[in-house]
Amino acid sequence: MKKIKTLEELEQFRKEIQAQRDPKKTVISICAGTGCLALGSKKIAGAIKEEIQSQGLSLKVELSAIKETGCPGFCERGPIVVIYPEGTCYLGVTVEDVPEIVSKTIANNEIIERLVYKDPDTKERVVKDSEIPFYKKQQRYLLGKNNFIDSKSIEDYIRLGGYSALAKALSAMKPDEVIQEVIDADLRGRGGGGFPAGWKWHSTRNAEGDPKYVICNADEGDPGAFMDRALLEGNPHSVLEGMIIGAYAIGSRDGYIYVRNEYPLAVTNATLALDQAREFGLLGENILGSGFGFDIKIMRGGGAFVCGESSALFASLEGRSGEPRAKYIHATDKGLWDKPTSLNNVETWANVPLIINKGAKWYNGIGTEGSKGTKIFSLVGKISNTGLVEVPMGITLREIIYDIGGGVPGGKKFKAVQTGGPSGGCIPAKHLDTPVDFDELTKLGSMMGSGGMIVMDENNCMVDVANYFLKFLEEESCGKCTPCREGILQMRKILDLITSGEGKEEDLDTLEWMGQAIIDGSLCALGGSAPNPVITTMRYFRDEYEAHIRDKKCPAGVCKALIKFSIDPENCTGCHLCARICPVEAATGEKKEIHTIDDDICIKCRACYEVCKFDAIKIM
Amino acid sequence: MEDKVREIISKYDSDKAFLVPILQDVQKEFNHLPHKALHRVSVFLDVPISRIYEVATFYKAFSLTPRGDHQLTVCIGTACHVRGAQNLTDHIERILGIKPGETSGDLKFSFDTVNCVGACALGPILEADGDYHGKMTISKSNKLLKKLGKKVVTDEED
Numbered sequence: 171m172k173k174i175k176t177l178e179e180l181e182q183f184r185k186e187i188q189a190q191r192d193p194k195k196t197v198i199s200i201c202a203g204t205g206c207l208a209l210g211s212k213k214i215a216g217a218i219k220e221e222i223q224s225q226g227l228s229l230k231v232e233l234s235a236i237k238e239t240g241c242p243g244f245c246e247r248g249p250i251v252v253i254y255p256e257g258t259c260y261l262g263v264t265v266e267d268v269p270e271i272v273s274k275t276i277a278n279n280e281i282i283e284r285l286v287y288k289d290p291d292t293k294e295r296v297v298k299d300s301e302i303p304f305y306k307k308q309q310r311y312l313l314g315k316n317n318f319i320d321s322k323s324i325e326d327y328i329r330l331g332g333y334s335a336l337a338k339a340l341s342a343m344k345p346d347e348v349i350q351e352v353i354d355a356d357l358r359g360r361g362g363g364g365f366p367a368g369w370k371w372h373s374t375r376n377a378e379g380d381p382k383y384v385i386c387n388a389d390e391g392d393p394g395a396f397m398d399r400a401l402l403e404g405n406p407h408s409v410l411e412g413m414i415i416g417a418y419a420i421g422s423r424d425g426y427i428y429v430r431n432e433y434p435l436a437v438t439n440a441t442l443a444l445d446q447a448r449e450f451g452l453l454g455e456n457i458l459g460s461g462f463g464f465d466i467k468i469m470r471g472g473g474a475f476v477c478g479e480s481s482a483l484f485a486s487l488e489g490r491s492g493e494p495r496a497k498y499i500h501a502t503d504k505g506l507w508d509k510p511t512s513l514n515n516v517e518t519w520a521n522v523p524l525i526i527n528k529g530a531k532w533y534n535g536i537g538t539e540g541s542k543g544t545k546i547f548s549l550v551g552k553i554s555n556t557g558l559v560e561v562p563m564g565i566t567l568r569e570i571i572y573d574i575g576g577g578v579p580g581g582k583k584f585k586a587v588q589t590g591g592p593s594g595g596c597i598p599a600k601h602l603d604t605p606v607d608f609d610e611l612t613k614l615g616s617m618m619g620s621g622g623m624i625v626m627d628e629n630n631c632m633v634d635v636a637n638y639f640l641k642f643l644e645e646e647s648c649g650k651c652t653p654c655r656e657g658i659l660q661m662r663k664i665l666d667l668i669t670s671g672e673g674k675e676e677d678l679d680t681l682e683w684m685g686q687a688i689i690d691g692s693l694c695a696l697g698g699s700a701p702n703p704v705i706t707t708m709r710y711f712r713d714e715y716e717a718h719i720r721d722k723k724c725p726a727g728v729c730k731a732l733i734k735f736s737i738d739p740e741n742c743t744g745c746h747l748c749a750r751i752c753p754v755e756a757a758t759g760e761k762k763e764i765h766t767i768d769d770d771i772c773i774k775c776r777a778c779y780e781v782c783k784f785d786a787i788k789i790m
Numbered sequence: 791m792e793d794k795v796r797e798i799i800s801k802y803d804s805d806k807a808f809l810v811p812i813l814q815d816v817q818k819e820f821n822h823l824p825h826k827a828l829h830r831v832s833v834f835l836d837v838p839i840s841r842i843y844e845v846a847t848f849y850k851a852f853s854l855t856p857r858g859d860h861q862l863t864v865c866i867g868t869a870c871h872v873r874g875a876q877n878l879t880d881h882i883e884r885i886l887g888i889k890p891g892e893t894s895g896d897l898k899f900s901f902d903t904v905n906c907v908g909a910c911a912l913g914p915i916l917e918a919d920g921d922y923h924g925k926m927t928i929s930k931s932n933k934l935l936k937k938l939g940k941k942v943v944t945d946e947e948d
Contacts, residue, residue: 208924209912391906393868393906394867394906432908469810471849472810473904486810490809550913624869751929753884775881
């Protein structure tokens with residue numbers, strides 16, 4: 171491929187590759203995101219290629235039409251194979267299904283009933299991906315392209331209109347106009363802060379100092395959140411295009427992508443995308459003949475949650491340990507190497523080409539008064555349809571959890587949804603009709619965060635969950651400032667006592683004032699929001715705390731010190747499985763006779779509970 | 791060792807800013823961060839050895855002690871936690887006799903936890919030598935450990 175030197179050449183190239191593909195011809199999309207890969211989608215893709223050859227269908231389906239794509243979001247039902255142009259969506263595909271898929275569906279357009287979506291309530295089968303309830307309420311402006319793009323192909327991205335926003339910005343807009351467009355679109359930072367991106371760019375452009383830096387924050391450390399991974403992994407060029415436009419607007423020549431090393435596929439795909447963009451002349455000197463030059467380097471993180479915080483991220487990029495600094499000077503004035511810097515999250519950058527192409531007015535039409543556009547959430551935990559959902563701001567929690575997510579599985583009762591990552595909050599059922607946007611979630615004591623949404627059911631103990639987050643933050647605190655380093659530790663110790671049945675009545679007051687002190691006294695947002703999970707669970711689930719303290723009981727049956735395992739003689743068949751699996755010989759009994767569990771020896775590992783096929787193990 | 795370290799550093803144009811990825815590559819090469827290699831990094835990059843150790847001990851990804859033949863990692867992200875990752879962690883700890891971050895005395899197994907691998911639909915996840923094993927249970931983990939050469943009782947007949 172030779173360099174694309176002008177706008178005309180880009181459009182010419184786009185036309186050429188569009189002409190190469192007949193839209194009526196078959197395209198097969200196989201999800202090759204991290205989740206589906208773990209379920210064997212690579213083998214499925216290989217098998218499809220082989221089978222098409224051996225069934226003599228190579229003329230009907232070219233090799234380039236078999237795409238290993240990014241994540242289409244419906245992770246619960248992976249591996250996912252979608253056959254276009256019909257949009258026939260097969261879920262939970264295995265290698266064994268492949269010969270039939272090729273001989274029936276690809277060769278003869280026949281639907282294989284067992285592989286399509288079946289509505290759990292109506293038992294109705296849904297063939298097309300767009301008609302599956304999980305997708306119906308979504309507006310997938312960012313994620314939607316994942317299905318059609320081989321994540322390792324820049325041609326696919328360009329075919330679907332990629333880099334046209336960059337072309338538009340470079341040819342028809344002055345840098346200030348680009349910034350004004352983003353300001354008018356009211357794009358707020360998707361990493362959690364919600365700061366208006368356009369104003370950030372504006373400050374960086376007008377700040378004194380050279381060079382200026384543009385950084386993409388892909389240090390997605392929130393446990394249970396993986397939308398940035400899916401974007402960077404599945405459609406890396408959309409992020410690059412956003413960054414190049416941002417750099418043009420700000421007047422920057424140097425960019426960085428700071429990505430978690432725990433996301434190996436995102437690192438690979440983003441690195442490849444950078445190489446391709448350079449080869450095509452979309453990065454480097456004189457981009458598309460505009461005279462503007464910009465390049466991006468990739469930097470892998472070292473597994474420190476705090477490095478998602480801007481000043482810690484800069485320290486890490488400078489080759490130091492990731493400790494935040496006080497932020498009385500903004501990063502837009504003095505960021506990386508003390509130079510003006512615009513740091514935005516992956517999803518924020520991916521929104522930029524959309525805004526430039528469709529205009530601020532269009533973008534503004536989606537969402538609520540204070541939060542515009544769509545937001546991707548990762549809907550996980552005790553939910554029927556785990557996956558990534560992209561919805562307009564303002565949709566209610568109930569719509570996300572029930573209409574899209576399919577509710578809580580196994581007939582269990584919904585208890586709470588945790589939003590905003592480790593420093594977010596747990597929202598109870600009575601607030602499920604709250605519209606989801608930056609401001610409404612904050613009002614409930616939680617926050618938007620980067621978009622993690624963890625659903626919990628009656629079997630989750632809220633004290634345990636609060637303790638889990640504190641442990642997480644205790645470990646991830648960089649240790650620089652005392653309120654965070656010592657405060658979280660002390661709060662966690664109190665929660666340890668409560669969950670082990672040694673809590674005291676006054677502990678709740680202590681947790682409250684201590685939490686406030688940590689919020690007031692911490693240097694960065696990690697400490698400043700660390701007590702949130704404790705404070706919100708105490709607000710909404712105080713009865714659970716009281717049950718642990720007063721009655722020495724864990725109502726959800728989670729906290730080990732407060733529960734007992736026993737065997738229900740009615741249900742026990744003497745199959746001996748529990749005795750076999752028990753690591754400490756607490757479960758005993760002769761085969762075909764009723765077994766027992768010795769509570770003095772039992773370590774409450776739940777192994778017996780998991781293996782028992784007769785519902786004979788009871789937790790009290 | 792000297793040549794290898796030099797090679798890694800030259801890949802990053804001897805740029806001090808890339809200390810974290812340089813250490814990642816050094817660790818990949820030698821399976822941990824041996825003192826000698828860190829000393830070389832310090833000399834070649836002209837960064838004080840104290841700073842190198844500061845960085846090597848700050849980030850969770852680095853290990854100053856040799857790692858085992860097999861790497862087991864339990865994902866303890868929130869989605870995995872609410873689906874029982876703590877029990878799984880306790881179980882692996884008990885079977886291997888080591889805590890997260892440690893390596894068994896015979897250098898067979900290293901055990902860690904990770905905050906989230908982003909494959910939440912599969913939770914709880916046990917990562918074994920880079921492969922994700924989803925919807926993990928105690929008995930499934932026993933089978934996996936047995937495959938890796940650890941003597942454990944499984945619920946299958948032998």
